Amino acid sequence: MRTTGAVLLVVGLLLGVVALNMDTSVATEAQSVGGITIPSVRVNNLGLMDERRNYLIVASVIAVVGVLLVAAGAIQASSSAVVGHASDQAAPDGSAESAGERRQCPQCAELIKREAKICRFCGYDMSEVLAAEKAEWTAFLTDQVRQQSDAVREHGDEVPAGQVFELGRRWALLFDQTGDPDHRSKALAAMRRAREIDPKCGEDEDFFAERRVEPYGSLVNDPEFKEFI
Numbered sequence: 001m002r003t004t005g006a007v008l009l010v011v012g013l014l015l016g017v018v019a020l021n022m023d024t025s026v027a028t029e030a031q032s033v034g035g036i037t038i039p040s041v042r043v044n045n046l047g048l049m050d051e052r053r054n055y056l057i058v059a060s061v062i063a064v065v066g067v068l069l070v071a072a073g074a075i076q077a078s079s080s081a082v083v084g085h086a087s088d089q090a091a092p093d094g095s096a097e098s099a100g101e102r103r104q105c106p107q108c109a110e111l112i113k114r115e116a117k118i119c120r121f122c123g124y125d126m127s128e129v130l131a132a133e134k135a136e137w138t139a140f141l142t143d144q145v146r147q148q149s150d151a152v153r154e155h156g157d158e159v160p161a162g163q164v165f166e167l168g169r170r171w172a173l174l175f176d177q178t179g180d181p182d183h184r185s186k187a188l189a190a191m192r193r194a195r196e197i198d199p200k201c202g203e204d205e206d207f208f209a210e211r212r213v214e215p216y217g218s219l220v221n222d223p224e225f226k227e228f229i
């Protein structure tokens, strides 16, 4: 979008320059009136002046559209940097930028804590950003448990413990967002089943490796999850 805007801006400016340099005058024929010779002179031609005016209008419109596209592109880029990549299929990555402790305030551009509800520099209300992030994270987890449940079911009795534990972990993260008791029991059932297959599975992994949205209150304060987290 920004590239298109820049191209249009350049085209508009070039057209404007060409129009401004357009010669709108025409030469008159030399005339002889009553023995007095009127030499050929250049006079402005109304038709050509109209044409130049039209070119200038078109050039201005193209340039303005170009500027608007560049601005819209810049706004889009900065807002997607704030709410993360809604269309990403992959798990939210673990880099400091996307899953780390800080994010940029959309209003004053200062770095603030990821969980902050209000920007400490300018007072910007972050609740919309947080709600969008929570919705995105919940949708991602819902999609993941659906896919992984299918995969685990397909394996039957041959299913690897790690895969079952992973499914349970995702149910647990989902439960922490939804508070749904059904999600809780699915999480515990899957993680217990995984530990029956392999008592050590999931022990070395960071339970919250992909964490995106705080807090994890319902999870960390639940005694039945203690042995898995």
Ligand SMILES: [Zn+2]
Residues within 6 Å of the ligand: 105, 106, 107, 108, 109, 110, 119, 120, 121, 122, 123, 124
């Ligand atoms: Zn701010």
